[in-house]
Amino acid sequence: MMGPDDFYEWHEQPRQGDIVLCGVSRIIAEDRRSPSQWESLDAHFVQIDDAWDDGKPLGIAAGIGIAMVVTHDCQLDKEWNQRVRELQRDGMNEEQAELEATYDRTLDRTLVVSPLVDPGDLRGGRGNLMAGKVIGYLPVPAHPAGLVDECVVDLTYQCTVDRLDVVKVASISEAARKQLRYALIQLDALRTAELGFEIEAIIGRTIREVEVPARHPLMVRIQLDNGQVIELLQQPGTPDQETGRTEEFFSSGSES
Amino acid sequence: MSSQLCAKPASRHDERDVSGPWSILPMAGTFVERKSSTTTRLGMPFVASDPDGILLGAERMTSAAFSRRRQFWQTYVSSTETGITYAIPPRSVKEEVQELRDDIARRTRLTRQQIARALGVDRRSLSAWVKGVAIPGTGKLERLRMLANVVRDIDATGPGRATEVLLSRTGGQDLLDHIAAGHFRRASDWQLLQGTTPSATIVHRHQQRRPLHQNALEAYLRGELRPLGRAATIRPESDYEQDLSKADRMMPDEPVRKSRQGYR
Numbered sequence: 001m002m003g004p005d006d007f008y009e010w011h012e013q014p015r016q017g018d019i020v021l022c023g024v025s026r027i028i029a030e031d032r033r034s035p036s037q038w039e040s041l042d043a044h045f046v047q048i049d050d051a052w053d054d055g056k057p058l059g060i061a062a063g064i065g066i067a068m069v070v071t072h073d074c075q076l077d078k079e080w081n082q083r084v085r086e087l088q089r090d091g092m093n094e095e096q097a098e099l100e101a102t103y104d105r106t107l108d109r110t111l112v113v114s115p116l117v118d119p120g121d122l123r124g125g126r127g128n129l130m131a132g133k134v135i136g137y138l139p140v141p142a143h144p145a146g147l148v149d150e151c152v153v154d155l156t157y158q159c160t161v162d163r164l165d166v167v168k169v170a171s172i173s174e175a176a177r178k179q180l181r182y183a184l185i186q187l188d189a190l191r192t193a194e195l196g197f198e199i200e201a202i203i204g205r206t207i208r209e210v211e212v213p214a215r216h217p218l219m220v221r222i223q224l225d226n227g228q229v230i231e232l233l234q235q236p237g238t239p240d241q242e243t244g245r246t247e248e249f250f251s252s253g254s255e256s
Numbered sequence: 257m258s259s260q261l262c263a264k265p266a267s268r269h270d271e272r273d274v275s276g277p278w279s280i281l282p283m284a285g286t287f288v289e290r291k292s293s294t295t296t297r298l299g300m301p302f303v304a305s306d307p308d309g310i311l312l313g314a315e316r317m318t319s320a321a322f323s324r325r326r327q328f329w330q331t332y333v334s335s336t337e338t339g340i341t342y343a344i345p346p347r348s349v350k351e352e353v354q355e356l357r358d359d360i361a362r363r364t365r366l367t368r369q370q371i372a373r374a375l376g377v378d379r380r381s382l383s384a385w386v387k388g389v390a391i392p393g394t395g396k397l398e399r400l401r402m403l404a405n406v407v408r409d410i411d412a413t414g415p416g417r418a419t420e421v422l423l424s425r426t427g428g429q430d431l432l433d434h435i436a437a438g439h440f441r442r443a444s445d446w447q448l449l450q451g452t453t454p455s456a457t458i459v460h461r462h463q464q465r466r467p468l469h470q471n472a473l474e475a476y477l478r479g480e481l482r483p484l485g486r487a488a489t490i491r492p493e494s495d496y497e498q499d500l501s502k503a504d505r506m507m508p509d510e511p512v513r514k515s516r517q518g519y520r
Contacts, residue, residue, distance in 0.1 A: 021472045047456065050426070054428060085493070169475075
């Protein structure tokens with residue numbers, strides 16, 4: 001786990017990874033079961049009678065919690081950007097357009113947050129959780145000013161909240177944000193996200209684009225953030241009898 | 257069907273052509289314009305003590321107003337202390353159905369199918385009534401009148417909300433179903449049925465431990481924390497675009513696993 005000095009870093013603007021105080025909620029079944037890690041978040045149960053129109057109620061567990069913003073930075077100002085461009089197209093200069101969009105309270109009202117929970121309430125072992133080894137959880141060190149106890153972000157609980165009802169508690173460093181994004185990818189999209197990252201780590205650059213040229217299906221062309229292009233060439237070989245794949249995919253490469 | 261007879265004061269231009277208390281008569285055309293939902297007010301109370309006098313008065317009218325006399329005379333005029341009530345001369349059922357249907361459609365986004373549902377018939381029956389090919393039964397016509405009145409009543413309470421209110425469901429039924437089932441006695445009954453929207457029960461759980469957010473909450477209550485501001489970073493439009501055609505090429509196949517059956 002990262003130390004507090006590496007983890008926390010104050011940024012004025014809202015960003016992915018911000019730690020906030022806000023309301024959180026989730027839909028629950030009629031028996032109102034709360035897993036132990038969410039008991040403190042499930043402070044109130046709301047039951048809306050006959051919400052399903054067949055007599056079945058709709059249950060909601062809600063409460064105040066401390067949570068991490070998981071919405072990507074781009075999404076946080078998506079509508080703001082759209083509005084600025086719209087105003088500019090209508091003839092307003094950039095500065096005025098930005099100002100007008102900034103005061104428009106209807107834009108970018110929602111963000112997605114995941115609550116912070118006590119790792120002691122979770123299955124999986126406190127040690128593994130705080131070491132960041134359990135998919136779905138991001139370890140958070142104690143805040144230097146005591147605003148946040150040592151805990152984990154429970155990425156398996158995500159809810160949409162209104163920006164206007166959110167209080168900022170802390171923000172985190174770029175290194176910590178990378179950990180958050182990696183944890184999100186692993187939980188929601190790719191269990192095997194390593195390959196691209198490992199290539200980036202080895203070559204020391206960020207991959208911008210990957211393509212397989214139509215005329216050269218055995219070639220993988222990787223464009224890097226500095227404009228360089230790496231071409232990986234797969235050697236023709238005999239496919240494996242079981243998998244139908246050749247073994248030496250990255251057997252040779254050229255840099256241009 | 258009776259309506260309150262009301263009108264705006266006649267214009268000065270009209271006053272020259274009429275005489276005596278019968279200045280009401282040139283305006284008859286306005287009254288007969290059948291906007292039963294529209295309530296206009298008379299400039300002054302008008303009391304007719306002798307109905308025959310109305311005819312005589314009408315006969316003294318100018319030729320410009322004469323053509324309206326017959327139409328006006330066909331209405332039954334009676335006096336009240338505050339104005340005049342009149343009964344609209346009998347209209348054909350076909351005309352009334354079309355008028356009511358169009359009024360409902362104008363004030364709502366209900367389809368003809370939905371209007372027909374409120375009457376307990378299908379769209380073709382409603383269309384046949386409008387064309388005069390068929391005649392609705394008394395009960396069906398009353399339901400159509402009720403629907404129109406309900407729409408006006410909702411419109412008067414919250415303009416533009418009629419469709420939303422009519423289609424809101426409680427107990428598996430929307431207000432159109434309730435009208436079709438004859439649950440409405442008055443147009444304002446929609447408010448009672450709206451009152452049966454789902455009730456909510458709130459239960460507060462007693463917290464056994466100090467919650468994780470307590471320190472932050474106390475800091476907030478001391479005024480030490482600020483609301484989250486707004487993100488304002490100019491980004492290229494391409495940051496907001498995606499190309500899903502790349503998914504198949506770039507995403508690895510998920511391994512096939514035995515998983516839990518369903519979610520219930």
